[in-house]
Structure formats: C-alpha cells, structure tokens
Amino acid sequence: MSADKPCWRQWLGARASWLGLTVVVVIGIAVLTWRPWVDNGLPEGFAGSNGRIEAVEINVATRTAGRLQSVGVEEGDFVESGDVLARMDTVSLEARLHEAEAQAERARIGVDTAERQVEERQSRLETAEAVVRQREAELNAARKRLERTRQLVDRGSATPAQLDEDEAAFEGARAAVSAAEAEVASARAALGAARSGVVAARAERSAAQATVERIQSDLDEAVLRAPRSGRVQYRVAQPGEVLAAGGAVLNLVDLTDVYMTFFLPTAEAGRTAIGAEARIVVDAAPDYVIPAHISFVADEAQFTPKTVETEQEREKLMFRLKASIDPELLRRHLRQVKTGLPGMAYVRLDPEADWPAELQLNLPE
Numbered sequence: 001m002s003a004d005k006p007c008w009r010q011w012l013g014a015r016a017s018w019l020g021l022t023v024v025v026v027i028g029i030a031v032l033t034w035r036p037w038v039d040n041g042l043p044e045g046f047a048g049s050n051g052r053i054e055a056v057e058i059n060v061a062t063r064t065a066g067r068l069q070s071v072g073v074e075e076g077d078f079v080e081s082g083d084v085l086a087r088m089d090t091v092s093l094e095a096r097l098h099e100a101e102a103q104a105e106r107a108r109i110g111v112d113t114a115e116r117q118v119e120e121r122q123s124r125l126e127t128a129e130a131v132v133r134q135r136e137a138e139l140n141a142a143r144k145r146l147e148r149t150r151q152l153v154d155r156g157s158a159t160p161a162q163l164d165e166d167e168a169a170f171e172g173a174r175a176a177v178s179a180a181e182a183e184v185a186s187a188r189a190a191l192g193a194a195r196s197g198v199v200a201a202r203a204e205r206s207a208a209q210a211t212v213e214r215i216q217s218d219l220d221e222a223v224l225r226a227p228r229s230g231r232v233q234y235r236v237a238q239p240g241e242v243l244a245a246g247g248a249v250l251n252l253v254d255l256t257d258v259y260m261t262f263f264l265p266t267a268e269a270g271r272t273a274i275g276a277e278a279r280i281v282v283d284a285a286p287d288y289v290i291p292a293h294i295s296f297v298a299d300e301a302q303f304t305p306k307t308v309e310t311e312q313e314r315e316k317l318m319f320r321l322k323a324s325i326d327p328e329l330l331r332r333h334l335r336q337v338k339t340g341l342p343g344m345a346y347v348r349l350d351p352e353a354d355w356p357a358e359l360q361l362n363l364p365e
Contacts, residue, residue, distance in 0.1 A: 045350030046359075047272070051262030051323070053282060053341045057233065060085055060250040063221040066092070067242050068249060075235055078334070079226040079252070086249050088222040093215060100211040107205035114201040118194040125187035132180040139173035146170045230254040255337045259295065259324040262345040263302060269319035271349040272297055278323040279359045282343035289362045291329070294347055296322035323347065333364060 042048055062068075067089040073079060146166040152158035234251040237243060260280050264272065278292040301317040323345045330337055346359055 043356055045348065045353030046346060047264055047268040047349055048344055048346040049262040049264055051260040051343060051345040053258060053260055053339050055339045056254040056257040058227055058252045058254060059248040060224050060252060061246050061248045062088060062243050063245065064218050065243065065245045068237050068239050070239050071235060073232050075232050077232045079230060079232060081226055081228045083226045084223055085226055086224040090219055090222045093219050093222065097215045097219065100215050104208035104212050107208040110201040111205050114198040118198055121191040121194040125191050128184040128187040132184055135177040135180040139177050142170040142173040224249060228254055253339055255334055256327040256330045258330055258337055259322045260345045261320060261322055263318040263320055266317045268349065269297060272321060272347055277348045279346040280323055280343060282341045284341050287362065288364055289359055290325060291361055292323040292325050294321060295324040
C-alpha cells in the first residue's frame, strides 16, 4: 500500500494542475472577449467601436430599354460629374424622332391653315354685318316711303296701286334684313368653329412638339453621364447586352461622401449628439487619425435581446451611428480614399473633454 500512495498523490496533483490551467484559459478568453465592451482604454467622455469605411454608391442605369452600344470606362477609373460613361444604341429612337418631327411639321401647317380660316371667317362675318346694315337702311327707307304713300292716299294724292307697291317694297326690305341677319349668324357660327379648329390645331401641335422633345430627351439620356464625381466600382453590363428600362450599366462610388458605420451601446449612443466631433483610424493606416463628425444616430436599436425588461438587458441594446468625413478633405486625398477598410471610430461625448494624445489629428501629406 505504501508503494501505491505516491502514484495516487501524483495523479491528484496532475488533475489539479490541469483543472487550474483550464480555469485560467477560460477566464482569459472571457476577459479578451468582454474587454472591448468593458474597457477600450479611452478616458471619460469618449467612446469608440469597430467600424468599416463606406461611401454612397450610385447605379448608372438606362432610362429606357435598349441595347448597350459601348462603355467607355473601366473598373477603378476616376470620373468627373458629366463625363460620358456609356452609350446606348439609338437607331430606333432616331427613326422615331424623324417621324415625330414630321408630325410636328404637319401640326404646324395645320395651325397656320386654321388661323387663315379664322381670318377668312372673320372677314365673312364683317361682310355679312355690313349687308345687315345696308338692308336695315333700305328697310328704313321703305318704311318712310310707305308712310308717305299712305298719307297721300288718304288725301287722294296717290293711287292705291302705288300704296300696294310701297307695301310690297317694305315687306321685301324686311325679308332682306332677316336674310342678312341669318347670314351674320351663320358667319358667326363658322367663325366660332374656325376658332375651335385653331385651338385643336394648336393642341395637336403642342402634343407633336412634346413627342419630339420626349424622344429627344430619350436620345440625350441614351448617353450615360456621371451624375457626380467618383470612382467606377463595377461594370454591371457589357456592350451588346439588351437592357430593360432602369437596367444598371455601372456602379459608382462617391468618394466625397465617405463615412464609417459603427455601433455603440445605449448609454453611449444616448449621449452622442448629431454633429459631435469624431475621429477615424483605419487598420490599413493606423498612424493616421482622420477628423470626422457624427452625421447619423439610429433611433432604433440594431441588436435587440428577446426581452428588454431589466436594466441589464437594456444595456445590451446597440445603436448604429455614422461618422462622416469632411468632403473637402476627401477631395484633397481622393485617390487614397478606399471603401471597405475596417478600423475604429471614436466620438467625443463630452464637448469639454480633450482628445487623448493618441487620437490627435494626424493626416497624410
């Protein structure tokens, strides 16, 4: 039995050492895992978190369906606002434009014809009104002559036959006035119709001209230009492909609208103001400290536990923030700007706090 005791003690000692080592490793992993959330080495009044450099992306797309004729840029090329990037095939559009221009020309001729017709009908109306005035004058003269004849007949100075002739002349003059007035009414109706014809012709001309302008706009849009300065990130389509309306041809990234997205817990996000001063340090260039400002704080938590009934659970809520870089600074270093780079974003929660030495601004020359 005495010979077995040392072996038993050795086994217990080895077991205890193994358990101790296991505990130390577990504790070490826990410390490393939770350290970023407990102590990131920042003084009071500051917060920081991991993030990734992002930028505004723009899809350069076709407005109408058609075949892609050519693409004049490659992935990685820098472009300025207004630069021609690609062209669509426009043979069909040009044919439609010629047809629309012919229709617009016919519409313009139609307007001229309708306006001349209005002038003609206006002249006809004026003539008819003049005839009415003439017939009314003749009627007035016939009335006076009839009245004199009646007086003469009463005195025996005129014959009944003369009276009959003057009465017939009076009735004829009155009928002539009625006929002239009817002609005036007809001329006015014709003038109104002619004026309506002008309105219709002008509307047709406007519609035809609008068609020309729409097709011309489609032709202009068939030349795809850069909506803003940036870098070509992807070529989505190749020459010869038939694209639907809105089909993407290129993807641009605007390197003057760059930011880092990061997350902070409830307490720190709640103290972060829009416009607060921030700093960005990317892993690829850890010696440089880039100035930024907070341009966005989410109003809803991104990481939400199943329940938020306790204070401890509420502290686990994480809110998304954006630290934007000054566009003028980006323009000065445009060719050094790259998206997708990981790094750290730091924000000053207390406006009176001084930035620590390691986060003082340090920019490339």
